Amino acid sequence: METEPRLIATPDHAVVWHQDRLYLLDQRYLPARADFLALEDAAATAEAIRAMVVRGAPAIGIAAAYGVVLAARARYAEQGAGWRTAIETDLAQLAAARPTAVNLFWALERMGRRIAALGDGDPVPALLAEARAIHDEDRAGNRRMGELGAELIETPTDVITHCNAGALATGGYGTALGVVRAGFAAGRIRHVYADETRPWMQGTRLTAWELAESGIPVTLQADHAAASLMATGRIGWVIVGSDRIAANGDVANKIGTYGLAVLARYHGVRFMVAAPTSTIDLAVASGAEIPIEERDPDELLACGGTRLGPTGVTARNPVFDVTPAALVDAIVTEKGVVLAPTREKIAALMAA
Numbered sequence: 001m002e003t004e005p006r007l008i009a010t011p012d013h014a015v016v017w018h019q020d021r022l023y024l025l026d027q028r029y030l031p032a033r034a035d036f037l038a039l040e041d042a043a044a045t046a047e048a049i050r051a052m053v054v055r056g057a058p059a060i061g062i063a064a065a066y067g068v069v070l071a072a073r074a075r076y077a078e079q080g081a082g083w084r085t086a087i088e089t090d091l092a093q094l095a096a097a098r099p100t101a102v103n104l105f106w107a108l109e110r111m112g113r114r115i116a117a118l119g120d121g122d123p124v125p126a127l128l129a130e131a132r133a134i135h136d137e138d139r140a141g142n143r144r145m146g147e148l149g150a151e152l153i154e155t156p157t158d159v160i161t162h163c164n165a166g167a168l169a170t171g172g173y174g175t176a177l178g179v180v181r182a183g184f185a186a187g188r189i190r191h192v193y194a195d196e197t198r199p200w201m202q203g204t205r206l207t208a209w210e211l212a213e214s215g216i217p218v219t220l221q222a223d224h225a226a227a228s229l230m231a232t233g234r235i236g237w238v239i240v241g242s243d244r245i246a247a248n249g250d251v252a253n254k255i256g257t258y259g260l261a262v263l264a265r266y267h268g269v270r271f272m273v274a275a276p277t278s279t280i281d282l283a284v285a286s287g288a289e290i291p292i293e294e295r296d297p298d299e300l301l302a303c304g305g306t307r308l309g310p311t312g313v314t315a316r317n318p319v320f321d322v323t324p325a326a327l328v329d330a331i332v333t334e335k336g337v338v339l340a341p342t343r344e345k346i347a348a349l350m351a352a
Helices: 042-050 057-095 102-116 124-151 176-185 202-213 223-230 257-267 343-351
Strands: 015-018 021-025 036-039 157-161 189-195 218-221 235-240 244-246 251-254 270-274 320-323 330-333 336-339
Touching (some): 015 057, 015 124, 042 057, 057 124, 124 270, 124 336, 176 189, 176 235, 176 270, 189 202, 218 223, 251 257, 257 270, 257 320
Parallel strands (some): 157 235, 189 218, 270 330
Antiparallel strands (some): 021 036, 251 320
């Protein structure tokens, strides 16, 4: 039995531990290039998360968990029994890489609990086992979410998805695209319309590639074409992922998701969020408390290194927005489905 997967450039192999290294499929250049970036320390892992080599909340958490393994290996080699104190700097560096995706902090907290339970010997075997467990649990949870989400789609329909919440954004199979994969296999999804999602064009480069690789019919559309498509009556569901879900069911996701939810409610289209329970942050009462990352304005003002905007003009570049729970018909997790989410229903799910 192979314990370390080979480096295979497919959507289901975006995060790979191979021969004592962390390899990330560099999502900045897909689909034109499918290159793996080899990482050997926590600093490089943190930079890869910040620079969007790896993106998508679950995948960020998994990469960070492996980053802890790399940090522990280096600190144990340098400090011996003093590795626990030395690794605190690495954990802080990983935590600072991206502010919105709660899976990052969830994974680091889980790895921290494992660190606290270890003795003074070599920490790598135990921490690697924990990181692999996080990875394996994510893949299994995504398949469960796919099944549960597909069951909500009662009649064959076309769907819209936004950004990329597929295998590339997770440990494999995907959250929103996991529902799409399961729904298509069951004959409940006919066709997928993928929003382009500027400025990183995840829908164009990543979602369209993933669906085409899976043999699922996909058509790309500009983000602002969604309303006219919904007006045709062909769309039954919008299916998206999430980077953080507040205790009351408010959902932070790629910028433009909120507007899509408003359009869906107006047109009678149902709105589904597929995300693991590690994305639910009970410490955040509502979406108003979720930190929204603002990225470099040049991502909007330039393209391919060429400035498009006029000199002296700046840009507003929030990466996420918050969709109120009142606009969400279903939150699908590996633990179950929450219909018309409320604070009480979210609490009950998490307590189960």
